[in-house]
Amino acid sequence: MSRVAGLVLAAGEGRRFGGPKAPAFIGGERLVDRAVRVLREGGCDPVYVVLGAWSGEVPDAIIVANPEWPEGMGSSLRAGLAALEGAPVDAAVVTLVDLPGLTSAAVRRLVGADSGIAAATYDGERGHPVRFGRGHWAGISESARGDAGARDYLRAHADEVTLIEVGDVASGEDLDEPA
Numbered sequence: 659m660s661r662v663a664g665l666v667l668a669a670g671e672g673r674r675f676g677g678p679k680a681p682a683f684i685g686g687e688r689l690v691d692r693a694v695r696v697l698r699e700g701g702c703d704p705v706y707v708v709l710g711a712w713s714g715e716v717p718d719a720i721i722v723a724n725p726e727w728p729e730g731m732g733s734s735l736r737a738g739l740a741a742l743e744g745a746p747v748d749a750a751v752v753t754l755v756d757l758p759g760l761t762s763a764a765v766r767r768l769v770g771a772d773s774g775i776a777a778a779t780y781d782g783e784r785g786h787p788v789r790f791g792r793g794h795w796a797g798i799s800e801s802a803r804g805d806a807g808a809r810d811y812l813r814a815h816a817d818e819v820t821l822i823e824v825g826d827v828a829s830g831e832d833l834d835e836p837a
Contacts, residue, residue, distance in 0.1 A: 660748035662769045662789070664702030666693045666719070667807075668755035669710025669727035669734040674834050678712035679756045684833070689755050694719045700765025702751050706741055708734040732802035739795045750795075752808070753787035759829025760787070767827075773820040777812070778830065784821065785830035788812070 668680040668690050675682070680690040687695075690707060694716060697705045707719040710727025722741040726733040735752065742750055751768050753760060765787065768776050774791035777784045788808065790798060794815070801811045812819060824830075 661746060662702050663742055663745055663747040663750045664694070664697030664700075664705035664765075665738045665742065665750045665752045666690065666697065666705065666707040666755055667731055667734045667738065667752065668693070668712075669708050669724045669737075670731070671711035671727075672756075675756075679833060680707075680709065680712050680716075681714060682833075684758050689758065689833070690716050690719075692758065693753060693755050693760070696760050696762050697751060697753065697765055699762035700751070701769040702765065704745060704747075706738055706745075707755075708738045708741075710734065730803070730805040731807040732804050735802040735807050736799045739799050742795070747792070749789055749791045751787045751789045754832060756833040757786060757830065758833055759831055761824075761828040764824035764828035767822050767824055771820055771822055773818070775812070775815060775818050776820045776822050778824045778828075779821045780823075780825040780828070780830040782823070782825075783830070784812075 672679045708722045710724040724737040768789040776789040
């Protein structure tokens with residue numbers, strides 16, 4: 659069985675949210691800690707967290723500082739994938755810090771996917787997280803710009819994407835405004 663890392667993108671400033679989302683508490687737990695826990699419980703090891711606008715300690719995770727965070731999510735994805743290059747893993751499950759409805763059951767389905775690219779779907783609509791095999795990292799890094807992240811890469815490789823329905827065990831809604 660292949661080893662899969664977790665990668666949490668958590669560098670943004672959270673303009674609409676009123677500040678960085680990573681340290682925000684939801685249900686008594688910081689969003690960043692929740693994301694790390696869900697990835698670990700879902701089978702990801704190690705777990706990396708890309709930080710930028712906010713920095714702090716994140717237990718059970720390897721911190722990746724992204725000084726280029728104002729550029730957008732693409733810079734965080736590039737920074738995270740670059741940090742993973744030396745890790746003894748075959749794939750990475752990439753998620754966003756602001757998905758409070760993501761569950762370890764959903765992550766487990768992606769970890770177990772037998773394809774180079776697998777994307778979570780919620781009632782048929784593609785969302786996060788996305789699992790990328792190591793062979794795709796260089797191409798993703800080349801195309802990841804601005805806030806699009808891997809969107810262009812996924813579009814260009816649509817025939818290689820396996821869709822994994824997780825809407826029965828998770829919610830893909832992101833947190834744009836404070837509760």
